[in-house]
Amino acid sequence: MKPTTHKTTTALLVIDVQNDFMAGGALAVPDAEEILPVVNALIASADxxxxxxxxxxxxxNHASFGLWPVHCVQATxxxxxxxxxxxxxxxVIWRKGTDQAVDSYGAFxxxxxxxxxxxxxxxxxxITAVDVVGLATDYCVGTTALQAAPLFKTRVLLPGCKGVGIKPDDIPNMITQMRAGGVEVIEG
Ligand SMILES: [Zn+2]
Structure with a gap:
């Protein structure tokens, strides 16, 4: 009898690394550019x-405009x-938030x-596992990871993420929430 193999097949999810979330954009995440070398190294890896x-x-005319500045409008x-x-x-390029009436922080x-x-x-x-990086830790990255965790072995690689941090505790709170939700959060 052959031994059962438990091969992990992993996808990298790069969340919302878009011009509007970076320096000069409509909803720039502080220091977002710093993730680019990390994210690109992951993309180029054989992992x-x-x-x-x-x-x-x-x-x-998206429903989220008002709560957020106008951002990521299609064809801009x-x-x-x-x-x-x-x-x-x-x-794969996966678009979200395309429904006028409903926002979508999570990709799932x-x-x-x-x-x-x-x-x-x-x-x-x-795919049986996902690694999540991108923008922003306390919104779309965190929400996507929390949605993924019941479905896939899920890790968030923090060096490849930056958060918004409107309130100082927002990013640490999301990290706590992710860990409680079964996400493995890798600090470095
Ligand atoms: Zn949005």
Whole structure:
């Protein structure tokens, strides 16, 4: 009898590394550019079966505008992935927040809990684990990781993330919440 193999097949999820979330953008995350070398090294590594980049992608009258400044409007430069990202090695671009009435911090479910079917795509490709990096730790990265944790072995690699931190505790609180939700948070 052959021994059972437990091969882990991992996808890298690069969350919202878009012009509007970086220096000069409509909703710039402090020091967001610092993650680029880290994220690019991960993209270029042989560690991942699949690399997925998400894009926050809103219609011009999106429901989130008001709570947030107008950002990542479809067909604008601000919505595009940062040009320094190793785009050629990203196999899947996954757009979220496209519904006018509903926001979607997470890549797997929108803010009402409706599935985006990203999990189905990953499972169809045999993915059993995800590493999450990108912007921003206390919103779309954290929410995506918390949604992934019941479905995949989930890690967040903090050197590849930056947070917004509107309140000083927002980022540490999200890290605590992620750990409580079964996410392995890697500090360095
Ligand atoms: Zn948004």
């Amino acid at each position: 991942y079966e699949l690399v997925v980049a998400t894009q926050d992608m809103h219609p011009g 430069l601000g919505a595009e992935l940062n040009p320094k990202l190793l785009r050629d090695q990203i196999q 479910f929108d803010n009402t809990g409706k599935t985006t079917h990203l999990a189905d795509l990953l499972k169809a490709k045999g």
